[in-house]
Amino acid sequence: MSSTLPQTVLLDLDGTLVDNFVAIHRCANDVMQIMGLPERSFAEVKKSVGGAAKATMTRLVGEANASTAIRLYLEHFPTVMYDGLEVYPGARELLPALKNRGIKVAVLTNKDHSNSLKLLAHLGMDKDLDGIFGTNLVPWRKPEAAFTHHALSQLKMPAGTACLVGDSPFDIETARNAGLASAHAVTTGSHTAEELLPHRPDTLHPDLASMAQELWGIQL
Incomplete structure (x- = not known):
């Protein structure tokens, strides 16, 4: 059963949107x-x-x-950084699908900010994002709440109607620390379902396409 769509979706980069x-x-x-x-x-x-x-x-x-x-x-x-670079199934389609529903969509990553910008531009995915927030531009990183709050302030969106999607315990902790509405995990990255479940994500999915369908009723 699909749940109410959030107003903002923050997405991790490595292991969530792309395989780098x-x-x-x-x-x-x-x-x-x-x-x-x-x-x-x-x-x-x-x-x-x-x-x-x-x-x-x-x-x-x-x-x-x-x-x-x-x-x-x-x-x-x-x-x-472009060697072997791949976009995970559903990632490229998810961004415009969310934006077309009036949702703010941004990347929140511990990858260097400059490299994140270049990588997403190289893939042509930057045009479907409302923001890209990486490290070394500001003094914070995940799971610090200040990093997430900085991104949300730039997007002019509240924490209470935002969710974070990621592939690691860091992402789940990030969402909790910042007071986001929910944290959703995928197993496309460095951690298995068995490793993620003890950190209690709100939902857990094998990939972004499954998440979009199961969580929000979006067919990619």
Whole structure:
């Protein structure tokens, strides 16, 4: 049964709208090679994603090597960020479907703001968004409430009628911290249903197309 449509939908980027894991894995291993560290498998890198590049690289190389690894990663990522880039099923269609219903739609991501803008423009998805909010432009990141409130203030929309859609516990926590109406999770990213359920999302779906149909009655 479909529920009432929100006034604002905030969407995570990596693992929710797009699959950028090939580039993330390639960049991480390029950094490993430069630093003389052993390469990591695709599965290891994908599982480490969450909480922005700083957190990902710290998980992969440890605290002692983190500062150098993070700097190298951020410098190198723009050169590989389109490698293997794919849009998840339903993502491209969902954005205009929501906007055509009068809903504000924006991306809220811990990915670097500049890279997020370039990536979404490269895919032609920026035109269907009312806002793109990434890190390094403001001093906050998910799950800090101030980051979400900043995005909503730019959109001129209240928290109480907004929802967040994401693929990680960070996204669910982000929605709760900011007082959003709901948090919806998809399993297209780094976390399985079994890993997400303990964090109590309002709904859980295998992908965006299923979510749109089951939650809002939107056929993509």
